[in-house]
Amino acid sequence: MTAPLLEVSDLSVRFGGDVDALRGVGFALDREESLAVVGESGAGKSTLAHCIVGLIQPPEAAGSVRLNGEELIGASAATLRSVRWRLVAIALQGAPFNPVVPVIDQVAEPLREHGGLSSSRARRRADDLARESLLDPALLRRFPHQLAGGERRKATLAMALALDPAVVILDEPAAGLDPATGRELLDRVHELRRARGFSLIAISHDLPAVARLCERTIVLYAGEVAEAGPTEHVIGRPAHPYTWALVNSYPVTSTTKDLRPIRGEPPDPRAVPSGCPFHPRCTQSETICRDRHPPLERSGGRLVACHFGGLKVLLSATLVHKAFHSGSRRLDALQAVSLTVREGESVGVVGPSGSGKTTLARVIAGDLSPDRGEVILEGERLARSWRRDARALSRRVQLVRQDPWDALSPRLTVAELVREPLDIAGAGDQQRRSAVRARLESVGLPGYGTFLEARVHELSGGQLQRIALARAIAARPKLLVADEPTSMLDASEQARLLVVLRELQVEMGLGLVLVSHDLALVRKVTDRIVVLDAGRVAEEGSSAAVSGRPRSLAARRLMEAARAFAVGDERGASERASGGGTN
């Protein structure tokens, strides 16, 4: 078995003695493989690229970078010279060009110096490379400042490809380009790679861009590998909470959901948090995350550095059956329905009236016991019981009921309603008062004054729905099951409430199950949609897929009934999304 083309192991880089840029990064890249390295700015992506081409050496760098069996860390200048351009070439993000020399001379330089070509042949070859890189060769005669950003980027690509290296590193290949150009360039890289057979490392914070380009992806966070594996897994179904958050923060057309920023700030490389570096921003962190550094371990077809193997499963309902009896009649409300909700995930449950949506909501909220099957919340079986631990568990999932008049006691004031979960949990008085205010204001209701003393019969349905949501949130659940929570709100109130929900999801890693017959609403909020019909799961898939190309009759009907300003646009978007990166 031969050694891989490129093997990075335990690579650490420390600048100025206290800035940890990379910490123990390791991966391997074989011939003709492609690898995306993604992460926020400052995650160590560029440092990693620089290490691979030998630009960073001890004492800053430690560990090992072997290229074609040759150790680059600590290698002699001669060795490095022999390797660079010929074995590994990098297209740097910033302009590496000398402003007073025409670009063509600079592109040809490695051909002359490392390839041993004559000046004229090198220029001709440079013209070929420019054409391959979709750059008009005439532009090469210009000075760097006479080129547009995209043209310069193409020029650097041409330069990197000059000596036909085994490994090509692209640093932010599409940064600063208009989408069409960026796309064109990336597609070109793809073709070139196929034609020439080089291995590719694409470094970017632009997830969609590199996801399109590379078979494998490494997610860096604070100089460490958070998650590594096939791109379809890492980007398509993120496991690490950071990857999940990263993916959600990108505006892409492959999800219909709104953007959700990652909470908190990227870590200061001078003071990387102990334990798991992501834990201060992570919504599912526990004590162990602060205390112990998570190893990079195999989990779900990729490597994940998380104590929990990645995003926790908040709720899993397995093969739930529920029947109601009325006299001798038996109504099977749910039959073999399964549902999984992960940390921070939003799942829509849609279906026509009587399809069992509300029953499913009540079952997964622990409000009803299933006849068969089980509901596991955060690893514990959810059961309707008076036992203390069962009650504590039930607090972790909150159901916002469809009918707020039923769900809110007519005898309590607004303040009492919102603080009820805190009363039950036994929170401090001060805490309760401030929480009441904060929660009410978060749902757009006044958190002070006479409103606090109002009672149910004095309020509108929309106000009541928001109060119901506010008190559900006041219980600080991990999973919120909302049954038509906005049915009484007008469009702008509804939009506002959904923004609140999104913020809460970011803030608390809140899992959300949104039950509604309104597919147009649900697809805006959820990652996945489960379509119920007559008590069974008719269809399940990503929100975009279900709303864009519904397969089941129930889903199609719902989609047809959904409000739309322009049906044609929706179609187009969904077709593009489902077409992947090929068109």
Place this chain on the structure above:
Amino acid sequence: MSRARSPLFWSGATLVGTLALIAMLAPVLSPYDPRAVSGPSLVPPSGAHLLGTNDAGQDILSQLIWGARSSALVAVLAAGLAVAIGVFVGVGAGLARGWVDAVAMRVVDVFLAVPALPLLILVAALLGPSGPIAIAVIIGLAGWPAIARIVRSQALGVARRGYVDAARGFGAGRLYLVGRHLVPALGPLIAANFVYWAGTAVALQAGLAFLGLSDPTEVSWGSVLNRALSHPGVYFTSEWTWWVLPAGLAITLAVVGLAFLALALEPGSNPRLRRS
């Protein structure tokens, strides 16, 4: 409370309030010690004895005033006990459902099948004559099953309400649910039942005393009646006008007043909720 009140409520409240005040102020209002021989026997109403005296020379007005106290004590104790047990069993059964509910309701059925007054008489006769507290306990024990049944059916309804499930979802325990949701929701029902059983207790106490089944020296309206009606002279003279009539009137007013109140407090008769 600014609930709009019916004339029924106000007349009931006035009657009951007045009698309660009399009961409270008995030591101040009463001209004589109700047990003391304070004058000649059977004197008709006069300045010295506003309602005359009985055959032993005791002041009848004083006996009626102190009788109000005894009645109030029995009413409050009996109704309190009946309501406490009834609500406990009713709410417990309604909340627990299942076999607890079934067993509790069978017990209630059995108790309900036994007519209260004969049972009371039997118990009172077996236990021997008893003071107001014992009578209150007996009446309370006779009253709870009816309350338990109606409270249970209401509690079942309330327990099915979304806000109760929501509170359970917040991790609420049984005590919380009962104290915060069930009992307040059943409040009007409980109040009406309390008042109803207070009235029943007054009537039953008077009845038992009238039948001579209470402590013979206890001063109560029933015992005034009992003594009066076992005095042969009341049938042939005007003694009944100051001896029998006022005592009967006192019982009637108390029972009617409490019945009015109970009716006015009946949840069905006034569904409006308090406005702040």
Place this chain on the structure above:
Amino acid sequence: MNRRAFVRASAGTALALYLGACGSSTSSSSGRPTLRLAGGSFGFPSPFSYIAGPGYVQMSYIYDTLLWKDSTGRMLPWLASRFRRSRDGLTYSFELRPGIQWHDGRPLTAEDVAFTFEYFARQPLGPLIVAQPFGVGTARARGPHKVEVELERPAVTFLDSVAGAVPIIPRHIWSSIDDAPSAQDPGVLVGSGPYRLESFSAGEGASLYTANESYFLGTPFVKRIELRPVDNELTALQAGEIDAADTPPEGVGEDTLASFRADSAFGVVQDAGSFTFPLIWNLQRGGALADVRFRRACALAIDRSAIVERLLGGNGEPGNPGFLPGESPFQVPVEQYSFDPAAASDLLDEAGYRRPEASAVRQGPEGEPLSFSLLTGNSPVPPVLDLLVESLQAVGVDLSPQAVDLPTLFGRLQEGTDEIVLSLYPGPGGTSPNADPDILRTFYSSKVEGRLQGAQGYVNHVFDRLAERQLVTQNEAARRRLTARLQELAARDLPVLPLYYPTLFNVFRREVFDRWYYTPGGFAGGLPGVFNKQVFVTGSKTGLTPRTA
């Protein structure tokens, strides 16, 4: 017969009577009257299952005795035409009237009389069967109309309470019945008496007796006796539902009687001393109860004269510590413990029952409070109760009364475990100038067993011996001396204090019947009340001969 049927029947009867009265209104007293009287549930009127005195009275309409009293209090020859007593007082021989028949036509013979005594002795009968041949040894028929009765020991009360009380029963009916009390078929009610039971409703307390037209003394004057349930006899009388009404044994004041006295349509007869309210201390309970000084102090603290005056307006007599009422010729003066609360307090202080502070309950030598439960009846509660409690409270003795129904009261009296008892007692002998002082023995003596009411825990052997002697002595003067001694002892030891003797009254409608009287000493061994069948049979207060209509 159910209630409705009875009401209809009695309404019909009333109508018939009314029409009859109209038809002969000039001489309603000369027609044979129907009497409507207060009924009540006093058991099946057989000699073995009636209940107490009122039950006996009904039974006596059907069954006769050897002797019977009239208004003079004398013993009249009834079934027996004469009797002889042996010198030793142990043997009585009775000569039966000839030709007496049972209701079924069979002749009444000496065999029946002998059988009666023998049969009674075989039956286990409770104290509610008031007429039993106590003290009878054997009874033998000495021929078809002659019976000899031998006593176990001499008893001066034999004539009164056995010969004049025990109903003679037909042998041909009862010899085949083993368990007499449960024989309650109207068919067994075959007597020789002046009336037959026409209808009977046990639950309602209603019955109808009709005259035995072939009665051996002649056709009974009163044709029918209707007993109907009433709540209050006096009001029923006033309403015209009944023809004669007893005042309650607790006594009545003039307020009750005034309206009747003022109305000439009504007549009133009265009887003093037939009842008393004895206050009985249970000496067995020990402590202060066993301390005669305590009991005397209690007596001193109770103003018995004032009680009679207050409750009955004088229609009664203050209680005599010697037990017998004033009318009794046997009564002798004894210590009266006249009302003197100061003396009572002094006596209690002296006996060591001190008050920790003024108006507090006294305490015994061991600090135990002088607090006692007082058992009494509740139908009705004795009116004197409040006054009694107050009187004793004034001297620092605390009573907690407990009023129970009669069966409970009697049951507990039998147990004899209550501390103090106050109950109405039917005695000590009525208005009789001949009231039998044997009541002293039956009430006080520790030798008497199975009595319903009496002294509790009083054991004085001297008293018991003297009481036995007065029973057997045949010497009148000696008996007076003995009973005087008994009264003195009773007053000195004071196990019982009679509070007062309420006077009984019977108010009646003159128009229907006006020959009512109280039998001196009571009839049938001391039954109070006016319902002596002698007057029903004869229509006269004396003698044996029925008036004719």
